[in-house]
Amino acid sequence: MSAPFVIIGAGQAAAQAAVSLRAEGYGGEIVMIGDETHLPYQRPPLSKAFLAGEMSADRLELKAPNFYPDSGIDVRLGTRAVRLLPAAKAVEIDGGIRIAYERALIATGTRARALPVPGADLEGVFSIRSIDDVARFRAVAQPGAKLVIVGGGYIGLEVAAKANRIGLDVTVVEGQPRVLARVACETISRYATDLQLAHGVRVLTSMGVSAITGTERVTGVELVTGEVLPADLVLAAVGAVPNLELAADASLAIENGIRVDAQARTSDPSIYAVGDVASFPSGLYGRRIRLESVQNAIDQAKAAAKAMLEGAVTYDPVPWFWSDQYDTKLQIAGLLDGFDRTECEGDVAAGRFCVRYFASERLIAVCSVNDPKSHMLARRALAAPLAQGSAA
Incomplete structure (x- = not known):
């Protein structure tokens, strides 16, 4: 009997990876290790609706409690992974207990600076x-x-x-x-x-x-x-600091987070990393990036699950984010690092507009304020070079 797939972390990326492994047809054992005592939950509402008491804790949960046992996912809450042992293909948790793995996935996220x-x-x-x-x-x-x-x-x-x-x-x-x-x-x-x-x-x-x-x-x-x-x-x-100590102590490559390839694979072929803690190559921006966003946590976890099962995948997303402040929704598509000019369209005074960011005439990002249409158009426009590249 083969060793389980072990997921270190119990946040959005970890939960999505477990769900996607099952969706991809993996029938083996999955062990998820989380140091919090809560089942995987959404984090964006923490600074929004949950903070204001507009959302209860149970509504934050990504899946109903019975989903994990019903899906054969062994979730170990209140458990800290203290060492990653690539040579032994094992994770050591509190109390010196070792859990062997066939594949390991690091989804440890970030902590507040x-x-x-x-x-x-x-x-x-x-x-x-x-x-x-x-x-x-x-x-x-x-x-x-x-x-x-x-x-x-x-x-x-x-x-x-x-x-x-x-x-x-x-x-x-x-x-x-x-x-x-x-x-x-x-x-x-x-x-x-x-x-x-x-x-x-x-x-x-x-x-x-x-x-x-x-x-x-x-x-x-x-x-x-x-x-x-x-x-x-x-x-x-x-700001936040990526929780990469386990990876660093295990001598995995580090570069603004845990360095992974387009398949979310670390420098050890049996270990993967996803979400806020991982930096990956972006063909869209021509450099390595690390994203702290729900979009990245979900989509990269899906890609990693497929890659862990030897499926063909290349992860190269258009980043997008959002922020809710009062009755204003700010949506961002792309990364605006290195822009040299902007164009504003809409009515700033009325609180409905968008700003486009350019670098050498190339559109690299769009910020939309109460303007969901411009946000969706921006995501399509930014994705066009990726689609052209895959078709070439």
């Missing part, structure tokens, strides 16, 4: 990466409480919107000259800032944080100017 300032470990400083994080946050997020969000990216602005809706007094502090500076042009940044200001959120840009103040519990956020913002709660929203 810690604030690199004194006081970041005080009670009342949060990140939003899990159901338990949100539960702890909601337990103390009473109306009127002062929340300081450090970081003006998508997560920071999404939390600002929901926290504002449930009655918190919100301030966003961003070190760059504008919010969304790394992921959007000035038009989008300005619109997002005006949206927050219109709802009463204070937004400070070009502003660094020097410390989180307090003794046992946070009382404020000290800015580099010396000003201290009073704070009952602080959210660290300064």
